[in-house]
Amino acid sequence: MDHFIQLVLSGLFVGSLYALVALGYSMVYGIIKLLNFAHGDLYMVGAFGGFTVLSVGAGALGGGLLALVAVMVLAMIATGGLGMLLERVAYRPLRNAPRLSVLITAVGAGFALEYGVAVAYGPNPKVYRIGVDGGAWDVLGARLTYAQLAMMAIAVVLMITLDTLVWKTRSGRAMRAIAQDPKACLLMGVNVDRVISRTFLLGSALAGAAGVMAGAYYGKIDFLMGFVIGLKAFTAAVIGGIGNLRGAVLGAVVLGLLESFAVACLGSEWRDVFAFGFLILFLTVRPTGLLGERVTERV
16 A cells, blocks of 8 residues: 555656646647647746756745745746747747648757757756755655655646636636637737747746756756657656646646556566557546647638
């Protein structure tokens, strides 16, 4: 029983990181039907943004939870701005182009971010000079560290904030309206470009926050760290029903739990095989995802 609870806690922690990245995928797809495959690399840029803040202001920031939050806020601002720039430069000019062209552009943007960071910081992994100490607690016989609890709490706060913004504010109502019918929104005077840019800002900021948390928890980062988690977050978004924000969170939790139990049963080398194999099997049964709905595409 103790081992079972430990696996559940580990799965929830990993799932919370996946969820922050998966939300960006779902937001962008829900608004403009774009699979932004550069999104995982924004997670990586967020981690390096935090690394830069730590390198410059190590003495002033120190360590601990407050330092982590400060670094995270600055990284979110940086990645949010980069996401807006990416939308303006790479995606907006192709908004009416064939989807394959936009998809290839997204892949190219991801490579540009990866190797741009490699040139700027070097190809070797970097050590993250921040830690969240404080010991651990026993939860029904399982071990939950202070760092895991703090980061899961931060992730939950960010997800609740986003959900509130989308469902309770005027800006969120504009996002949902554009997802339904962007042409009608234009006729009603909605600034569609501004709302889409704001969507990229929010999704990219969440990915940046996840990058900082991953760097602080695992202790090192590298310029290719966004590739796999980008695919995992996309998998989570598809499992939950891509375009559905709550579905993205649910899919991330499901994927995190499945990976945790798969590693315990089969070994860590089977983690990715199990995750993507499950996606293939799942889509044959429910191609719209857990909370997805069948929609008729407008012509």
